[in-house]
Amino acid sequence: MPDRPARHTLVWLSAHADWRADVPAHDARLAAWFAGGFPAVVARRAADDPDPRVRLGVPLPPAEGKLRLGLRVSLNDIARQAPPLALGEVAVHAGVPEAWRVPLSTLDALAPARVFGAFAWQVLTGLDYVHARSDVDLLWSVRDARGADVLVRALQDWEARFGLRVDGEFCLPGGAAVNWREIAGGSRQVLVKRVEGAGLELRSALFGRAVGDTHGVSLPGRVGVAS
Known part of the structure; x- marks a missing residue:
């Protein structure tokens, strides 16, 4: 079984995934989306959400109104996952x-x-x-x-x-x-x-001290953050 993926993780569903759209009217568009081989993205869950399934989103392009289609899926139905x-x-x-x-x-x-x-x-x-x-x-x-x-x-x-x-x-x-x-x-x-x-x-x-206090730090050519 795959690990529960983090927010923003890209996921591709298995061919026979048993997913459910949050809005039933979106089922057909989501089915076409996944048939095209496109991924969904892991979305944030509410802290009190009783549904154990992974919450996913599919953002449609501006030509389709920029709608964000939501769905739920079991971890077992995720065939592949990748970072952004x-x-x-x-x-x-x-x-x-x-x-x-x-x-x-x-x-x-x-x-x-x-x-x-x-x-x-x-x-x-x-x-x-x-x-x-x-x-x-x-x-x-x-x-x-x-x-x-x-x-x-x-x-x-x-x-x-x-x-x-x-x-x-x-x-x-x-x-x-x-x-x-x-x-x-x-x-x-x-x-x-x-x-x-x-x-x-x-x-x-957040980091043990107030963010925003640079103490005169100069900008390097490449900021030292993790990849």
Whole structure:
């Protein structure tokens, strides 16, 4: 039996998987999606969710209203799972608009990251997800507060340089995640996401000290965060 996958994990279902759509009217579209060989993505569960099955999502492209189709599946029906695509792989993919090639390569040079959202789904499916107002959604594994502080500054500089928007999460030790813009803010509490739910937690408890105190740290060529 496969391990219970983390949020954002890509999963491919077995040919005879016994899945159930959250909305029965979505059954036909999901059946066509999986027949095309496309994956689903592991979604967050509510902390009090009594259903032991894995919660999955399938985000449809803008041409289909950007609907996110939800479903449940047993662990035994997952044939294969993989982490989100690496940013370096996406940056050079033929399906990525030319105008994004240099910005994405520059982001990849700052710190290792994984891609979810529109850019990932465009590469995975060949469907049109990226449009003129798209941002890029990334995941960074960050080990400590210093790495978080330095990466925040690097991302702010990237946005100012290219006039584009980067969204995403800092993945912390232990499996939690926090949106990088919350880390960049000055609030005492931040929203921390886990596979079993989400809730507000003290900023000072994330890494054992308050994030946002860089003590004059200078930006290196590549931020020291985990791949």
